[in-house]
Amino acid sequence: GTYFPPVNRYNMPSFRQVLVGLVRAWQERRDDIASNAAEISQHISRTVVMKKQTDLLDEGLFK
Incomplete structure (x- = not known):
């Protein structure tokens, strides 16, 4: 929860x-x-895979 009263x-x-x-x-x-x-930890590690970024950023991405 986000709030618990006193x-x-x-x-x-x-x-x-x-x-x-x-x-x-x-x-x-x-x-x-x-x-x-x-x-829960196993499920998260199986479903959330960080992909390695191989492309370099260039000015074309910002146009």
Whole structure:
């Protein structure tokens, strides 16, 4: 998320509640989290390939 209020409101968790949830998940499901992180990393590395640029920039590109 991008914003967590200081207290629960408008059906949004407080920042403290988010942190407590993260700690609980890390303590109770660490292996699942590590496995998911590895799968996400593998997927990203397979799908995002940086192509080596061999062409030089020249003035024609800017016209």
